[in-house]
Amino acid sequence: MNDKNNENQFVFSASEIRQAGTYSAELNILPSEFADAFPGRDVLKKLSASLEFNAAGDEILLNGKISASLALDCSRCGKSIIKSFSDVFDESFPYSVEYINVRENIRETVSLMEPMKVLCSEKCKGRCPHCGKDLNEGKCSCVQENFSPFAALKNFRPGKKMI
Ligand SMILES: [Zn+2]
Numbered sequence: 001m002n003d004k005n006n007e008n009q010f011v012f013s014a015s016e017i018r019q020a021g022t023y024s025a026e027l028n029i030l031p032s033e034f035a036d037a038f039p040g041r042d043v044l045k046k047l048s049a050s051l052e053f054n055a056a057g058d059e060i061l062l063n064g065k066i067s068a069s070l071a072l073d074c075s076r077c078g079k080s081i082i083k084s085f086s087d088v089f090d091e092s093f094p095y096s097v098e099y100i101n102v103r104e105n106i107r108e109t110v111s112l113m114e115p116m117k118v119l120c121s122e123k124c125k126g127r128c129p130h131c132g133k134d135l136n137e138g139k140c141s142c143v144q145e146n147f148s149p150f151a152a153l154k155n156f157r158p159g160k161k162m163i
């Protein structure tokens with residue numbers, strides 16, 4: 001595999017699409033090709049795209065579905081986890097274009113996939129704010145000394161942010 005071939009997998013001949021009317025493509029993409037979706041961070045672990053072009057009327061319509069695995073840190077305990085995401089996009093191109101390059105559509109969709117907050121588990125207990133122990137691995141001694149049972153219980157509630 002060389003760089004040129006990798007780049008070409010995102011470029012489609014519009015005349016082929018116009019002749020066929022509809023045209024589908026499945027792309028398995030090297031994550032390193034879209035490192036620019038997460039500048040300076042090694043987040044993207046897997047990436048694939050499912051594309052469908054429709055030459056209709058005076059436009060070529062593109063429906064794309066992007067699936068990706070991202071390596072993220074749990075917002076509560078900080079553990080590194082791999083999560084799968086997928087999202088769709090639509091784009092239209094003038095009917096008469098020569099080539100359609102979908103790279104920017106894929107990059108933009110991937111770069112918006114990362115959630116504000118991600119949990120290793122809905123039940124993640126986070127870390128003790130005092131000693132930093134991962135409370136999923138067991139209680140630390142300061143939980144028992146400093147917190148009431150009710151305060152500790154609150155941290156079990158899914159969706160409650162705990163740092
Ligand atoms: Zn966690």
Ligand SMILES: [Zn+2]
Binds near residue numbers: 131142
């Ligand atoms: Zn502690």
